[in-house]
Amino acid sequence: MxxxxxxxxxxxxxxxxxxxxxxxxxxxxxxxxxxxxxxxxxxxxxxxxxxxxxxxxHYLGECEDDGIVRWILDSAGAKVTFRRLDSQGFDIVRGPTWELAIPCDWSEYRERLVAQWPAHRADLVEYFRLVGAIGEAVRGSLRGAVTVSPATAAPALIRLLRHRNTTVAELFDRLGFPPDLRAQLSAYNAYYGLPPSRTPLILHAGAATHFRRGAYYPIGxxxxxxxxxxxxxxxxxxxxxxxxxxxxxxxxxxxxxxxxxxxxxxxxxxxxxxxxxxxxxxxxxxxxxxxxxxxxxxxxxxxxxHTAYPMYLLSLLIDRDLHAEGFGARNFLDIGDIDLEAQYLALDRGRMPERPQVLFCSANLKDPSAQDSAPIGCSSIQLMSPVPGDPRFWGAPAGPASGVRYRRRESYLAAKKSVSDQLVAAAESIVPGLRSSIVHTTDGSPFSHERFIGSSGGSPYxxxxxxxxxxxxxxxxxxxxxxxxxxxxxxxxxxxxxxxxxxxxxxxxxxxxxxxxxxxxxx
Incomplete structure (x- = not known):
């Protein structure tokens, strides 16, 4: 050649x-x-x-006309059409006794939390002021990086560096937030795979404000x-x-x-x-x-x-039309145990939490007009959760990069079944009767990710x-x-x-x- x-x-x-x-x-x-x-x-x-x-x-922000993703795609000449998710509640965050629909509007998001936590109004106002400002600086630094423009990136980076050693847990402590409120505000932890005590405040702010101009799904x-x-x-x-x-x-x-x-x-x-x-x-x-x-x-x-925690991805086809049942263009984030520190401590120790957090997404709810998203009368669902990265949890001495054969090991199959059962059980609170509606499943473990993507430890992050x-x-x-x-x-x-x-x-x-x-x- x-x-x-x-x-x-x-x-x-x-x-x-x-x-x-x-x-x-x-x-x-x-x-x-x-x-x-x-x-x-x-x-x-x-x-x-x-x-x-x-x-x-599964969805992303920055796809509006002046968004970073839109700018990159348009500048490269790449044509992609996006569908905007429900701006009044593109994500539904659920805890043991509460539920919160997260809107795109940053002020409306704050007021919904204030309505649930009126005694913490002043502290929530301060949280949204600070996190909103840091989030805008994150966006500014990325916009400057897109075009390698020091004049754009430098001021934003200077604003960010003053917070570089602060964790989100330290901010929660300073504001005196109770456990349930901390869990609500940390709903996106699984998108970077860290508990509040190990999450840089800048990272948290970038994730929390990422969708404030809209949440989108690529058509197709x-x-x-x-x-x-x-x-x-x-x-x-x-x-x-x-x-x-x-x-x-x-x-x-x-x-x-x-x-x-x-x-x-x-x-x-x-x-x-x-x-x-x-x-x-x-x-x-x-x-x-x-x-x-x-x-x-x-x-x-x-x-x-060290790499981030890997994710487990369970894909389900069910014989129910969730769109017809009233489920809209949104995702669900079930926190599970509100003690996120305990959840990640369990993962560190090589086991699943008793009540793990679950992310619930559906391609055909976000792209209902697409004929390939699911057969008529059916729905596609994907459940995700952080899982242990220790190969021994998955029944093997090492990951696939080492050459270990694992796909037919009984211990590996048993570990996948156990995690899948946990996620389906958790998602039953979102879609009652889910388990009995399943007609097909496929799963993706950290081993799958390492094998196909080549990422160390099977982490997507x-x-x-x-x-x-x-x-x-x-x-x-x-x-x-x-x-x-x-x-x-x-x-x-x-x-x-x-x-x-x-x-x-x-x-x-x-x-x-x-x-x-x-x-x-x-x-």
Missing amino acids: TDDIDVGIIGSGLGGLTAAAFLAAAGKRVMLFERAHIPGGNATSYSRRAARFDVGL GAGAITDALVDVIERNGGQIRLLSEVERILVRRHSVEGLRIREKGTSYDVRVSTVVSNADWKRTVLELLGQDQTTAGQFSRAASA GLSSTPDQFMLNRPLPVTGIRGLYLVGANVVFGSGVVSAMVSGSAVATLLLRSKVVRRTRVA
Whole structure:
């Protein structure tokens, strides 16, 4: 195989796809290598029994006309249509004795909580003032990063840095919030996988304010964003090679000189001086670079870095039309045990909480007009919850990256059944009679995620966003190796769909402005 390429990209998650789309649209020859059989990473959908299920993208913000996601897609030339979820209650947060519909309007959200907690009015006003301001600064820093604009990003970063050592639990303590209110305000903890005591206030604020301009779902499912970016890449001459695994980043004298690729049992070298890695950061350093091609400090840092808690994804097809039953375009977040610290302590100890939190999403409730979302008279449902990352919980001595065979182990199947039963039992409070309505199930464990996505520990969030691994304590997009750049969930912009897309846009813009991209040859 011979061809001229300017940039080699490892992995087709949203960070890699976004970078590839911008570079290809600017006339650069891009070749993207993806180890799986389809592109997209977590931003993909799959079909079972004529129903559509999303892997990791279930809804998002910043899709309005001036939103970050909309700006990125429009700038790249990617056409995606979004449906706005119920602005009066796109998420329903449920506790043991209470329920709260979260609206998009930030002031209305505050007043609904004040109505439930009138004795804490002043403290809630202060919480919403502070968290709202921090959330706007987070948005400002990301908007500045999208275009690599220091003038836009710097003021927002300065405002953020004064809160860099504060956790959300410390804010709750200062305001004197009771346990139930803390649980309500921490409803999005599972979207970054941390209890309040380990959650940076900045991270909490970014998540809490993410939907204040609207919550959206891509028409056609999570894969619609991937398909649109792939179309831009291929329409502009870029190539995406599937079932193509990068075995090694080739470095000489601290500069990238190529990639070693394995396809269909055969390895070959691609000579390219600019590489963007959307692969898991730990694997990029520990395996693709290796100890011989990186410094002792970099290698040690990657080896000791800890990943976020993995998620379990249970997909159900039920023989009931939830749309006809009055369920709207919204999600449910059942807190379970309001003591989130205890829930995560159980996970740390390698077991499930007795009453785990459950996220309830449905593609056909959010995209009811799509014929592929579910058969007539049926509904697709997905239940998610943080789960232990210890392989022993899943009945194996190590994860699939080690080569351990696990899929038919009785202990693995038993662990999946136990977790699935817990999630269905919890979701019965949302959809009474759910268990008896199930006609098909598929499940995704941390082992599934590690096997298909290649993420360390099977986590969809990459590195854990604890204070010691947050913001400037995360890897920067520019590395110490000339020609090697990083995008995705592990870099300084943080985890999540928007942050991953921002990373890809920022790196592409940086490369195009610096004019470091030059054409080389595949050998």
